[in-house]
Amino acid sequence: MQVLMKIFSISRIAGTSIAGRFMLSAAMVLVVTGMRPPLQSPESRATQVKAVFLYNFTQFIGWPSSSFDDAQSPFVIGVLGQNTFGTYLSEVVENEKVNDRPITIKYFSSITPEVGECEILFIDKSFPAMKQVIQSTHGKPVLTVSDHEHFTKQAGILRFYIEGGKLRIEINQEATAGSGLEVSSKLLRIATLYKP
Amino acid sequence: MNSSIHDVDILLVEDNPDDATLVMRALKKCNLGNNLIHLSDGEQALNFIFGKGPFSDRKVEDKPKVILLDLKMPKVDGLQVLKAIREDERTRAIPVVIMTSSGEEKDIVATYASGVNAYVVKPVGFDNFSKAVAELGMFWLLVNQSPK
Amino acid sequence: MLLRHSPIKRKIRWVILLTSAAVLLFTFSAYFVYEVVTFRQTYARQLSVLAKIVANNSTAALAFNIEEDANEILLALKAEKHILAAALYDKHGNLFTHYSQSDAAPSLPRHLPQKQGSHHFEDSNLVVLEPVTQNNNALGMLYLKSDMDAMYDRLRLYATIGSVVIALSFVVAYVLSNRLQRSISRPVHALTRTAKVVSEQKDYSVRALKSGNDEIGYLTDAFNQMLAEIQAQNERIQSFNQELELTIEKRTHDLEAVNKELEAFSYSVSHDLRAPLRSINGFSRILLEDHGHVLGEEGVQTLNTIMRNGLRMGQLIDDLLAFSRLGKQSVTRLNLDMTSIAKTVTEELKGQYGNKTEVIIKQMPQIQGDSSMLRQVMQNLVSNALKYSMKKERPVVEIGSFKEHGEHVFYVKDNGAGFNMEYYNKLFGVFQRLHNGGEFEGTGVGLALVHRIITKHNGRIWAEAKENEGATFYFSIPSTKNETMLYE
Numbered sequence: 001m002q003v004l005m006k007i008f009s010i011s012r013i014a015g016t017s018i019a020g021r022f023m024l025s026a027a028m029v030l031v032v033t034g035m036r037p038p039l040q041s042p043e044s045r046a047t048q049v050k051a052v053f054l055y056n057f058t059q060f061i062g063w064p065s066s067s068f069d070d071a072q073s074p075f076v077i078g079v080l081g082q083n084t085f086g087t088y089l090s091e092v093v094e095n096e097k098v099n100d101r102p103i104t105i106k107y108f109s110s111i112t113p114e115v116g117e118c119e120i121l122f123i124d125k126s127f128p129a130m131k132q133v134i135q136s137t138h139g140k141p142v143l144t145v146s147d148h149e150h151f152t153k154q155a156g157i158l159r160f161y162i163e164g165g166k167l168r169i170e171i172n173q174e175a176t177a178g179s180g181l182e183v184s185s186k187l188l189r190i191a192t193l194y195k196p
Numbered sequence: 197m198n199s200s201i202h203d204v205d206i207l208l209v210e211d212n213p214d215d216a217t218l219v220m221r222a223l224k225k226c227n228l229g230n231n232l233i234h235l236s237d238g239e240q241a242l243n244f245i246f247g248k249g250p251f252s253d254r255k256v257e258d259k260p261k262v263i264l265l266d267l268k269m270p271k272v273d274g275l276q277v278l279k280a281i282r283e284d285e286r287t288r289a290i291p292v293v294i295m296t297s298s299g300e301e302k303d304i305v306a307t308y309a310s311g312v313n314a315y316v317v318k319p320v321g322f323d324n325f326s327k328a329v330a331e332l333g334m335f336w337l338l339v340n341q342s343p344k
Numbered sequence: 345m346l347l348r349h350s351p352i353k354r355k356i357r358w359v360i361l362l363t364s365a366a367v368l369l370f371t372f373s374a375y376f377v378y379e380v381v382t383f384r385q386t387y388a389r390q391l392s393v394l395a396k397i398v399a400n401n402s403t404a405a406l407a408f409n410i411e412e413d414a415n416e417i418l419l420a421l422k423a424e425k426h427i428l429a430a431a432l433y434d435k436h437g438n439l440f441t442h443y444s445q446s447d448a449a450p451s452l453p454r455h456l457p458q459k460q461g462s463h464h465f466e467d468s469n470l471v472v473l474e475p476v477t478q479n480n481n482a483l484g485m486l487y488l489k490s491d492m493d494a495m496y497d498r499l500r501l502y503a504t505i506g507s508v509v510i511a512l513s514f515v516v517a518y519v520l521s522n523r524l525q526r527s528i529s530r531p532v533h534a535l536t537r538t539a540k541v542v543s544e545q546k547d548y549s550v551r552a553l554k555s556g557n558d559e560i561g562y563l564t565d566a567f568n569q570m571l572a573e574i575q576a577q578n579e580r581i582q583s584f585n586q587e588l589e590l591t592i593e594k595r596t597h598d599l600e601a602v603n604k605e606l607e608a609f610s611y612s613v614s615h616d617l618r619a620p621l622r623s624i625n626g627f628s629r630i631l632l633e634d635h636g637h638v639l640g641e642e643g644v645q646t647l648n649t650i651m652r653n654g655l656r657m658g659q660l661i662d663d664l665l666a667f668s669r670l671g672k673q674s675v676t677r678l679n680l681d682m683t684s685i686a687k688t689v690t691e692e693l694k695g696q697y698g699n700k701t702e703v704i705i706k707q708m709p710q711i712q713g714d715s716s717m718l719r720q721v722m723q724n725l726v727s728n729a730l731k732y733s734m735k736k737e738r739p740v741v742e743i744g745s746f747k748e749h750g751e752h753v754f755y756v757k758d759n760g761a762g763f764n765m766e767y768y769n770k771l772f773g774v775f776q777r778l779h780n781g782g783e784f785e786g787t788g789v790g791l792a793l794v795h796r797i798i799t800k801h802n803g804r805i806w807a808e809a810k811e812n813e814g815a816t817f818y819f820s821i822p823s824t825k826n827e828t829m830l831y832e
Contacts, residue, residue, distance in 0.1 A: 049409070056407040059478040099479075169408060184476075186404035190413045197476075214623035221630065268615055297618040320621045320658030322629040 049167045050147070050160055051089040054120060057143060058098040062182035063119055067141035074104040078118035081127030083107050087173070116140050123148065123156070130154060134175075141180040152194040157181075159194070170194050199205045205231035205337055207260035209241040210295070211269040215318065219264065219295075222326035228333040234258070238272025240267070242280055245287055256286050262336035264329075267296035275310060282311045295329075302323065352527040360369060360521035361514065368513050372506040379502055383495045388463045388470060394424070395474035399486040402432055403478040411441050418443035426494050428469060432476065440484060452487065468492050488641040514792050531555035535564055548575040603672070614665050618658060625654040663789035666720075670796050675714045682708035682718075682754060686743045689722045697730040706744035711752050711821050717797045724790040725756040725817050731786070732815065733760030751803070751820040759814040794819070 054077060075098040079085065093103040098119075108115055111129060115121060116137050123133055125148035134155050137144055144151075147160040152172040157179075159170040169187075174193040176183055206223065216234050223229040235241050241263075243249040249257050263281070267274040274294060281287045289295040293314040308315070313336070316328050347801055398417060405414035414432050421427045421443060429452060431442035437455050444452075463472040467490075474486040531554075548571050554564045611738035628651045686705045702725075720728065726743065733739035742757040763771070770776040772795040776788050798805045798819045809815035 053408060056478075059407065059481055060404060166409065168410075184404070186401070187408075190404045190408050190410040212619055212623075214626065215619060217632075218622070218626040298614045318618070318622060320618055320625055321655050322622075322626040325622065326628065342576070 036149070046162065046167055047084050048088055050122075051085050051092045053160070053167065053169070054089065054122060054145065055092050055096060055103075055145060057120060057145070057187075058096075058103075060184040060187035061143055062184075063141050064180035066180065067117075067119060068101070075099075075100065075101040076104050076106055076118045076120075077125070078106045078108055078115060078119060078121040080108045080111070080133060081124035084124060111136055115141060118142055120145060122146065123151070124152075125149070138175075139178045143181055144175075153196070158191075168192060202254060202258050203231055204233050204260040205262070206233070206333065207241065207244065207263045208234045209236075209238065209269070209274070210234065210266040211236050215266070218322065222329040223224060223333050225326065226280070226330040226333060228330070228337060236269075238268065238269050238274065238277045242272060243275050245277075245281065245290075246284070256284075259287065259290050261291075262333070263290055263292045264332070265292055265294055267294055273294070278310045278312060289294060293332050293336065296339050351529070351533050353525055356525035356528055357518070357521045360524070361517050364513060364517040365390060365510065368510045372510065376499070376502060376506070379499065380495070382648035383498060384465070384470075384492075387490075387492070387495060388472070391470060391472045392463055392474060393486060394421075395425075395472045395486050395488045397489070398430070399474045399476040402486065403476055403483050406432060406440060406476055406483040407478060414441040415443070421488075424490075426490045426492075427488060428491050429489040433485040433487065435482050435484050437485070442487075450816075465492075486504065512679065527556075528560070531560040531564065535560065535567060539567070542672050548578060606668070610665055610668055613661060617661055621654050621658050621661075625658075628654070658791075663793070667789050667793050667796065670717070670793060670800075673717070675717065675800050677712045678715055679710050680713050680715055680718060681710050682722075682745065685719055685722050687727070689719065689726050690743070693723065693727050693730055696727075697734050701733060701739040701741055703730075704740070704742045704744075706742070708743075708745040708754065709747075709752055712824050713801050713821055714797075717800070721794045721797050721819065722756075724794050725819075728790065728817070729756050730816075731760075732762070735756040736760055743808055747823070748820075750823055753818055753820045754821050755816050755818045756818040757814065762809040762811050762813050762815045764811050765809060768807070772805065 016031065028091040077089070077093065079089065090105050093105065094134070096103055106114065106118065111133055115133065119141070120143045121133070121137060123130065123144065123146040125146060127133065127146075127148075130146070130148055130151065131154055134144060138155065144156045145158040145159065147155050149159075149161075150154070151159040152170050152175070155172060155175045157172055157175045159172075161168050161170060169191040170193075171183065171188065173183070173188070206228065208216060208219055210219065213236065216236070220229055220232060220234065223232060233244070235244055239252075244251045244254065245256070245260075245263075247254040265274045265277055274296070278292055278294070281290060281292060291313040292311075293316060294312050295316050295318055297318045314332060316332060319325050319328065374587055382696050398421065402414050402417045404410070405417065414713065418430045418432065418441065422445070425445075427445060429444040432440040433455075434440045438816040439452065439454050444451055463470060465471070468491065470490045470492060472488040472490070473487075474481055476484040476486055497781045534555070535552045536725070541547055541550050551568045551571060552564045554561050554568075573580070583641050610712050628647050631639075632644060632647050632651075636647075639647065683705065686708065690703050690705065694701070722743075726741065729741040730739075733741060736759060738759075740759050743755070744757075745752055745754045747753070772791050773788075776792070794817075795805050798821075803820045807815055
């Protein structure tokens with residue numbers, strides 16, 4: 001049921017025509033199995049995978065209860081800088097919940113105090129003040145994710161990178177210290193560990 | 197015993213004097229009773245035949261021509277006399293006729309086994325009796341002359 | 345049943361062996377079935393636990409599309425030699441990665457049917473489908489395929505153990521039954537042996553040994569009691585027999601003595617009674633011959649009467665002796681031609697009674713009987729017939745026979761004086777006469793003699809008559825198989 005809904009929700013990203021929906025579904029299948037769809041650019045395909053990964057992180061990482069104001073507080077995924085996902089990210093998380101909390105997506109163009117209240121904060125690699133963002137979220141239960149090449153080097157927690165045509169994850173374990181985030185060993189297992 | 201004891205035609209051994217009288221009368225009627233000696237028991241008969249006792253002056257060789265022997269007699273019976281006669285060489289050839297009133301089979305068999313020459317059952321009727329005696333006497337004395 | 349004629353010993357042994365074998369087999373079969381059922385369940389459970397672990401481990405790999413990691417996880421299944429194949433499907437049901445034990449690619453479905461968290465048996469394999477979830481979020485599906493060799497190995501082991509146990513039990517049961525059956529078969533065997541001695545050697549003094557107070561013990565007691573009873577009865581019978589033998593011996597002795605006396609009596613009768621008769625007759629005759637002329641007519645008649653009665657008494661004595669002699673005479677059976685006997689007898693008698701009688705002799709069969717006795721019978725009957733018909737104008741005597749109820753019946757028929765049937769019961773008695781001596785002479789012994797002879801031949805004698813019309817005398821002789829049939 002969930003799977004069917006997912007397919008349905010993804011299909012809405014690409015438009016309303018039935019043919020288009022079918023195409024997207026096929027593309028999604030191919031992405032997951034690691035095959036290239038002939039009609040999509042690697043760029044947009046990687047973005048879509050990133051969106052799914054962002055959602056998937058919610059299941060492999062534990063947030064302390066202190067990161068939420070109350071029981072009704074939503075789970076917030078923030079996007080800082082340029083929004084490369086378009087509406088795709090919101091499509092992916094729509095109707096999903098993390099520990100019974102609805103997921104809300106917030107877009108930021110600059111560093112605001114609200115940025116530090118996100119549970120997951122994606123920082124586009126084009127965002128200039130990378131170091132400041134990392135500093136402002138340091139010690140807070142905010143999972144910082146970016147596709148910036150030196151993100152982990154700069155004490156960011158998770159970094160997306162492409163290897164062998166596949167999207168991979170690099171993690172800086174030290175960066176999570178004091179943040180209250182609990183990274184699942186399973187995630188650690190599949191991720192590349194950043195070593196300075 | 198009105199004849200010489202040395203020349204006897206018929207020796208009659210019969211204990212019953214009445215029977216003896218009847219036999220002698222029957223023989224006389226046929227003129228056969230002239231040289232007849234009657235003895236009344238077996239013992240006397242043996243003495244006579246073998247020349248013993250009162251007849252010691254008699255010779256055995258002077259055999260009677262025929263002996264009429266009653267079967268049932270006191271002291272020595274007819275069968276014993278018959279046996280004695282047949283056992284002695286000298287007397288063996290003497291014809292012996294057994295006379296008896298018994299028709300019992302066993303007597304017949306016993307006498308024939310001892311070598312009797314003839315056998316006659318003494319009938320009650322006198323006519324038959326005389327007839328039988330006469331026939332026997334005639335036969336043995338006249339027809340069947342024994343060798344001297 | 346095959347065991348029906350085998351000894352009890354073997355029967356008991358087989359009963360024990362077969363019973364224990366059946367129980368063991370049943371128990372093992374039940375256990376075996378139970379094992380098969382529970383093993384499948386247990387194994388399915390074990391496999392789904394394994395599937396859960398693997399699924400749990402592969403969440404991240406699926407979530408973040410890390411094929412190598414997923415592969416690595418599946419490769420770890422190599423340690424489980426029964427896992428034939430494993431595969432991970434993504435949440436859309438597409439094959440993500442797979443592992444197979446052998447190089448030959450297993451036939452894995454490219455797309456999974458929508459079966460979740462289930463297991464089922466395919467051929468002889470067990471297939472488990474386990475959803476891969478992280479925090480209740482479905483990430484995909486794990487497919488595990490395992491052979492059931494483990495079960496078969498186990499079942500084989502059980503079968504081996506079972507066979508060994510059954511074989512051992514058989515040996516134990518055999519040894520035990522061998523030992524235990526003795527308590528039953530031994531007393532039975534002992535009883536049988538005793539019974540055999542009794543039935544074969546007729547020795548009723550033996551006793552079976554009692555082994556216990558069970559049914560066989562009771563049987564042994566009863567058997568011994570019966571033996572004792574038989575023995576006692578035998579002894580009683582024996583003593584009775586001995587007594588009886590003694591009695592018979594004594595009786596026989598007595599009888600012999602009586603017989604001897606009787607013989608002596610009849611001998612003296614024949615000898616001693618006849619001598620005085622002879623004298624009476626003889627001297628009467630002499631009196632008549634020598635002194636008849638002085639006696640006168642009356643005296644002569646008196647003498648004649650004396651002589652006639654003397655003769656008659658002599659005849660009586662002769663007949664009586666013949667009759668009593670017959671009692672001890674045994675029948676000597678020879679083939680006899682009754683026709684020729686009748687002819688001879690008739691020839692002899694005809695002269696005596698004058699030749700005016702017509703005698704018809706029919707053809708008669710050969711029979712088996714005593715020659716002199718049956719001649720006597722024929723003689724008496726024919727002489728009677730001639731005698732009693734003599735006074736008729738045309739006397740006719742017929743002699744013949746017929747067959748009736750397996751008997752030869754002979755008859756002598758005359759048309760003479762006959763007799764009154766009223767006196768029939770006196771006909772065959774000794775000294776019984778139905779006519780007085782003045783009419784027909786006779787001693788009254790003849791028919792009694794005939795009756796006695798026929799009885800000795802197991803035959804019957806009877807007569808039919810009518811006064812002044814004649815009489816028919818019948819006698820029957822049972823026919824024997826080997827006689828020659830001259831008529832029929």
